[in-house]
Amino acid sequence: MIMDTISKNISRRNFIKLSGLTGAALTLGFSPPTNGKEAEIINPFATDSSGIELNAWISIDTTGKVTITNHRAEMGQGSYQAVPQIIAEELEIDLNQVNIIFGAGNNKKYGSQITGGSSTVRGSYKNLLRLSASAREMLIEAAVKKWNVSKSECYAENGKVIHKPSGKKYGYGELVEAASKLEPPKNVVLKNPKEYKVLRKPLPRQDNPQKVNGKAIFGIDFKLPGMMYAVVERSPRFEGKVKSINDAETKKIPGVKYVLKVNRDVFNNMREGVAVVADNLWAAMQGRKALKVEWDDSAFPHHSTEQLYSTLREMSKGEIISYRTKGNFSAAFENAEKKMEAFYETPYESHSCMEPLNCTAHVTDDQCEIWGPIQAPDWIQSNLSAHLKLPMEKVTVNMTFLGGGFGRKAFTDYPYEAAMISKEIKAPVQVVWTREDDMTVGPFRPGMVYRCKAGLNNGKISAFETKMAGQNMGQQEPGADKKGYNDSVTEGLLEPYFNSFPHHSFGDAPLDSPIPVMWWRSVYASTNGFAYESFIDELANEAGKDPLEFRKQHLWEERYQHLIDKLEEVSGWKSRKKNEGFGVAITECFSSIVGEVVKVSKGINGKVKIDKVWAVMDCGWYVNPDIIKAQVEGSIVMALGAATKHATHFTDGLAVEKNFNTYLMPRINEIPEIEVHVMENEEKAGGVGEPGLPPFTPALTNAIFDLTGKRIRVLPFNLDEV
Amino acid sequence: MAALTLKINNKAYTIEADPKMPLLWAIRDLAGLTGTKYGCGIAQCGACTVHLEGTPIRSCSVPVSAAANKNITTIEGLSSDNSHPVQQAWISEQVPQCGYCQSGQIMAATALLKKTPNPNDKDIDAAMQGHICRCGTYPRIRKAIKTASMLMAQKGQVK
Numbered sequence: 001m002i003m004d005t006i007s008k009n010i011s012r013r014n015f016i017k018l019s020g021l022t023g024a025a026l027t028l029g030f031s032p033p034t035n036g037k038e039a040e041i042i043n044p045f046a047t048d049s050s051g052i053e054l055n056a057w058i059s060i061d062t063t064g065k066v067t068i069t070n071h072r073a074e075m076g077q078g079s080y081q082a083v084p085q086i087i088a089e090e091l092e093i094d095l096n097q098v099n100i101i102f103g104a105g106n107n108k109k110y111g112s113q114i115t116g117g118s119s120t121v122r123g124s125y126k127n128l129l130r131l132s133a134s135a136r137e138m139l140i141e142a143a144v145k146k147w148n149v150s151k152s153e154c155y156a157e158n159g160k161v162i163h164k165p166s167g168k169k170y171g172y173g174e175l176v177e178a179a180s181k182l183e184p185p186k187n188v189v190l191k192n193p194k195e196y197k198v199l200r201k202p203l204p205r206q207d208n209p210q211k212v213n214g215k216a217i218f219g220i221d222f223k224l225p226g227m228m229y230a231v232v233e234r235s236p237r238f239e240g241k242v243k244s245i246n247d248a249e250t251k252k253i254p255g256v257k258y259v260l261k262v263n264r265d266v267f268n269n270m271r272e273g274v275a276v277v278a279d280n281l282w283a284a285m286q287g288r289k290a291l292k293v294e295w296d297d298s299a300f301p302h303h304s305t306e307q308l309y310s311t312l313r314e315m316s317k318g319e320i321i322s323y324r325t326k327g328n329f330s331a332a333f334e335n336a337e338k339k340m341e342a343f344y345e346t347p348y349e350s351h352s353c354m355e356p357l358n359c360t361a362h363v364t365d366d367q368c369e370i371w372g373p374i375q376a377p378d379w380i381q382s383n384l385s386a387h388l389k390l391p392m393e394k395v396t397v398n399m400t401f402l403g404g405g406f407g408r409k410a411f412t413d414y415p416y417e418a419a420m421i422s423k424e425i426k427a428p429v430q431v432v433w434t435r436e437d438d439m440t441v442g443p444f445r446p447g448m449v450y451r452c453k454a455g456l457n458n459g460k461i462s463a464f465e466t467k468m469a470g471q472n473m474g475q476q477e478p479g480a481d482k483k484g485y486n487d488s489v490t491e492g493l494l495e496p497y498f499n500s501f502p503h504h505s506f507g508d509a510p511l512d513s514p515i516p517v518m519w520w521r522s523v524y525a526s527t528n529g530f531a532y533e534s535f536i537d538e539l540a541n542e543a544g545k546d547p548l549e550f551r552k553q554h555l556w557e558e559r560y561q562h563l564i565d566k567l568e569e570v571s572g573w574k575s576r577k578k579n580e581g582f583g584v585a586i587t588e589c590f591s592s593i594v595g596e597v598v599k600v601s602k603g604i605n606g607k608v609k610i611d612k613v614w615a616v617m618d619c620g621w622y623v624n625p626d627i628i629k630a631q632v633e634g635s636i637v638m639a640l641g642a643a644t645k646h647a648t649h650f651t652d653g654l655a656v657e658k659n660f661n662t663y664l665m666p667r668i669n670e671i672p673e674i675e676v677h678v679m680e681n682e683e684k685a686g687g688v689g690e691p692g693l694p695p696f697t698p699a700l701t702n703a704i705f706d707l708t709g710k711r712i713r714v715l716p717f718n719l720d721e722v
Numbered sequence: 723m724a725a726l727t728l729k730i731n732n733k734a735y736t737i738e739a740d741p742k743m744p745l746l747w748a749i750r751d752l753a754g755l756t757g758t759k760y761g762c763g764i765a766q767c768g769a770c771t772v773h774l775e776g777t778p779i780r781s782c783s784v785p786v787s788a789a790a791n792k793n794i795t796t797i798e799g800l801s802s803d804n805s806h807p808v809q810q811a812w813i814s815e816q817v818p819q820c821g822y823c824q825s826g827q828i829m830a831a832t833a834l835l836k837k838t839p840n841p842n843d844k845d846i847d848a849a850m851q852g853h854i855c856r857c858g859t860y861p862r863i864r865k866a867i868k869t870a871s872m873l874m875a876q877k878g879q880v881k
Contacts, residue, residue, distance in 0.1 A: 204813060208812070211818040212809040212817075213800065216821055217756070218759075220760065354761055354767070354823045354854065354856045356761075403821070406856075661764060671861060
């Protein structure tokens with residue numbers, strides 16, 4: 001794998017050297033993104049490109065080798081396959097002949113690289129299609145000139161331009177020199193999806209061969225000559241100052257080189273730690289065990305889960321900061337024939353990626369280079385540029401493969417800490433978090449309490465209100481405006497409900513706490529979805545309606561009706577039997593709609609078991625159906641864990657669950673059969689990595705209600721004890 | 723510190739290490755074979771699984787001294803060209819997502835198939851439930867083990 005590429009002042013020689021290309025090349029990219037303007041396709045070698053930061057995605061050399069830069073992180077979700085698969089379609093190349101490299105952090109060049117919000121495909125597919133089609137047209141144009149024939153007689157296929165009447169062929173490699181002197185076409189015609197040969201096909205992932213033989217390099221596998229290893233003893237409570245350090249025993253461990261105080265930047269709040277640096281990781285770990293640090297953490301609240309949730313429950317009943325309202329909820333609620341109120345609670349959760357946090361940094365007086373499992377290379381670049389007082393171009397942030405991300409690795413704290421240690425010891429260093437560090441330090445998914453109220457008239461929802469109490473992820477910086485509303489309170493709720501609930505009100509009550517919180521796969525939708533889709537199920541029951549039919553009556557847009565019909569058909573909803581519990585939930589986030597049906601029954605031991613899950617994903621325009629299926633399967637498993645297996649609790653300001661012996665994960669023997677369907681339509685591309693997660697839990701608890709009459713409103717719950 | 727010989731994938735490595743150092747770190751940092759992963763350090767997740775004399779063990783919880791002079795197989799020892807039937811099955815079923823836990827999963831599956839060439843679902847549950855996959859690839863792991871079993875039967879080979 002070649003880490004970055006073309007940055008700085010692009011020169012052909014540099015690019016060729018860095019990307020392993022040979023000789024001349026056709027390289028196409030975009031002009032730096034500017035607000036409100038469509039990105040312009042640029043051929044840097046045909047124009048005076050000095051000083052242009054080329055947003056380079058495609059390069060073809062004289063041997064015909066195609067190099068594609070993937071500007072997004074690969075954490076399992078499939079960007080490493082999706083980006084090239086899009087390009088291969090319009091460029092007319094064999095996907096297996098492509099060399100894929102990760103782009104280093106560079107916001108000016110690539111635009112946002114934050115691999116979050118399920119945004120890789122939906123954020124860039126239109127530009128990638130245009131770019132690839134432009135390169136293809138330039139190659140055809142070059143061949144037309146060489147042959148002196150009419151363009152209409154030529155076409156491109158499998159890395160070649162072909163002259164139909166004569167059967168003459170040129171490989172792309174033979175054309176790149178001539179093509180590189182052409183201006184990109186102003187307009188290109190994109191294929192009709194019905195003509196797709198590469199897109200929409202379940203092609204095998206390009207990263208998988210190296211993930212089954214140990215060759216894939218994750219952050220923790222990265223090594224530099226002379227690299228030191230560090231582990232850090234961080235304040236066991238979320239805030240705390242170092243009072244004293246006793247490193248006498250630590251320094252006796254062979255291999256230990258330094259013990260030093262280090263800060264970690266948590267949303268611009270500096271949190272303290274003591275780093276033990278050694279020439280091997282095991283020695284650093286042993287040195288840390290022998291270390292004695294006294295902490296002063298008396299100035300900060302030492303929360304416990306019980307206190308937190310009793311506060312949240314009170315807050316959900318009180319004043320809220322209003323985000324979205326229509327009509328007059330209070331009056332409509334008063335006048336409703338039937339009234340309902342329910343509270344739902346979701347726990348704090350750890351991301352617990354299988355690859356614990358780690359980062360390698362090499363900081364010298366005039367530059368900084370970072371390597372690691374990183375979801376947001378451009379954020380880290382600007383964070384370190386500011387803190388190290390180095391110009392942006394002197395800070396290089398390289399992405400390795402990520403052993404999971406789920407939002408945690410979009411945070412800048414761990415590269416910051418690694419950079420500070422490297423700067424201090426004047427050597428490259430890899431900081432490795434132990435599993436216990438990873439699970440107890442945070443940030444976490446915030447715990448939430450929802451108070452939902454609604455009125456029914458004539459069997460339909462006439463008034464709907466939600467008050468969400470919990471930490472606002474956007475209010476953690478010092479001086480943050482804590483009176484601002486949280487626009488994520490409606491994340492997960494299907495858009496048409498805003499039209500079908502004539503009177504509604506959504507708002508939040510933000511909790512102030514030193515517990516750091518951050519995006520966790522599908523973010524607020526992961527908890528909102530449970531509240532909304534449980535409550536709608538309760539309302540359907542109160543109205544005496546079939547839960548799927550009740551939803552259908554409120555979601556009259558065609559796209560949603562199609563999804564419901566599909567869900568009904570594939571799950572056999574109408575022919576469900578008496579001793580089976582069926583539950584449904586449908587949520588919408590990151591521009592995709594997902595419906596899931598869960599079937600439960602009682603096993604011979606009388607305990608509830610999950611028999612099957614059907615999922616229908618409508619993500620509009622899509623790339624690879626097999627990756628979509630894999631992402632939905634994985635989302636369901638992750639949701640199952642958060643619903644029935646694990647949660648992070650706090651006692652006296654400390655996280656209780658420290659490793660997988662107490663933070664229990666779903667295991668292979670606990671996974672039901674999962675069947676995933678993908679809707680075919682021409683809607684805009686939506687996200688794939690996250691939207692499959694929110695509907696699972698409410699579909700499960702709704703199914704349990706259907707089977708047992710027991711309504712579950714607090715997560716997690718033990719399936720064996722239902 | 724002691725001088726030890728590790729026999730990994732039929733190659734001898736002479737290393738200088740604290741005898742109490744877990745085998746995991748000796749494999750990764752001293753022998754330089756990084757396919758074996760650190761996940762929890764307490765034998766709960768299975769990411770560090772290697773074979774010691776053909777038996778799957780948690781290398782995070784075995785001191786390096788206990789493995790000296792014994793045959794160790796890591797993911798790199800299955801095959802580097804993905805020709806092993808378990809690797810082939812993992813690709814044909816498109817199991818990996820992030821891929822971090824898969825070395826351990828594959829080593830466990832390989833050991834299972836050696837002992838039980840045609841495993842049923844219960845055999846798979848028993849052999850694989852010590853392995854965590856946060857990406858949730860479990861349904862595909864189950865399928866891939868069955869595919870590998872078929873491939874091995876076809877080739878008449880049990881590695």
